[in-house]
């Protein structure tokens with residue numbers, strides 16, 4: 228279960244304190260409906276804003292910040308595992324919204340010293356600045372905000388060690404996405420991470436971007452990125468046409484969040500798809516397989532649905548008789564990576 232940093236939770240609470248809970252709930256329902264209908268209309272983004280009014284920005288703060296924070300925090304932790312010893316110093320967050328990624332990254336890599344947050348909407352930037360003023364982290368408080376349209380011309384931005392595009396691709400006009408992904412890769416000194424909602428269309432965008440990144444060729448030279456997560460291999464994605472690779476992160480719902488969503492549950496599960504790639508040469512610790520579903524635990528065996536390092540989808544059944552592997556399999560969760568070193572996997 229992921230909780231927001233206390234300073235972010237308190238700043239959000241203050242931010243929304245002037246709005247009646249019923250109003251926040253109505254704004255949230257409208258925004259959520261817009262995201263849902265966009266998600267079911269793959270490849271139809273017109274590139275226009277999802278959060279045009281101050282009320283939409285408030286609803287975004289109440290209902291999306293906790294969820295995208297949780298998903299991004301999970302992804303960043305996985306990347307830290309796959310790149311042991313890598314200490315990024317700079318972060319570029321493209322389509323930063325209210326700066327959620329910087330809050331999560333500051334906790335995962337305390338050595339991050341510089342954040343550049345690129346965002347088109349002034350309402351989002353203003354919210355991000357108000358929240359950041361309350362942050363304990365220097366990275367978040369001192370971040371540089373650039374008001375830029377990602378699909379237009381950028382000011383001169385030097386490469387950053389870590390570059391993130393989180394929950395943005397679906398808002399980019401499809402014809403502009405490849406150029407944006409390639410441009411972000413050029414700005415990446417170490418690792419580039421793309422995150423999307425864990426829907427079929429979100430995964431389709433991630434899969435497409437992964438192909439652009441892993442297969443990049445300039446002249447006769449393959450300059451493609453190294454895929455480090457979640458995939459245990461850099462070959463074509465083996466997922467069938469009617470399935471999609473996604474994971475889930477449980478998010479604690481604050482009182483405010485519960486009011487905004489009009490529900491009583493104390494948590495929700497945020498589903499997300501992602502890909503992380505790194506510059507070849509950065510020492511990576513690949514996994515031997517990734518767990519793609521909740522493991523099915525039975526009395527005598529555990530059944531695992533995996534994507535394997537050889538590039539295929541496999542089912543593995545680990546029986547209780549295989550004591551070491553069974554013990555390790557009991558600790559695996561949906562989304563876990565299985566290390567090469569573990570119990571003869």
Ligand SMILES: C[S@@+](CC[C@H](N)C(=O)[O-])C[C@H]1O[C@@H](n2cnc3c(N)ncnc32)[C@H](O)[C@@H]1O
Pocket residue numbers: 274276292295296299321322323324325326327328345346347348351375376377378392393394395398399
């Ligand atoms: C769903 S929010 C995600 C915010 C943040 N990255 C996160 O993960 O929480 C998408 C953000 O991308 C921004 N965005 C969408 N298209 C953009 C563009 N062409 N240029 C700059 N920002 C853009 C939106 O204004 C919005 O703030």
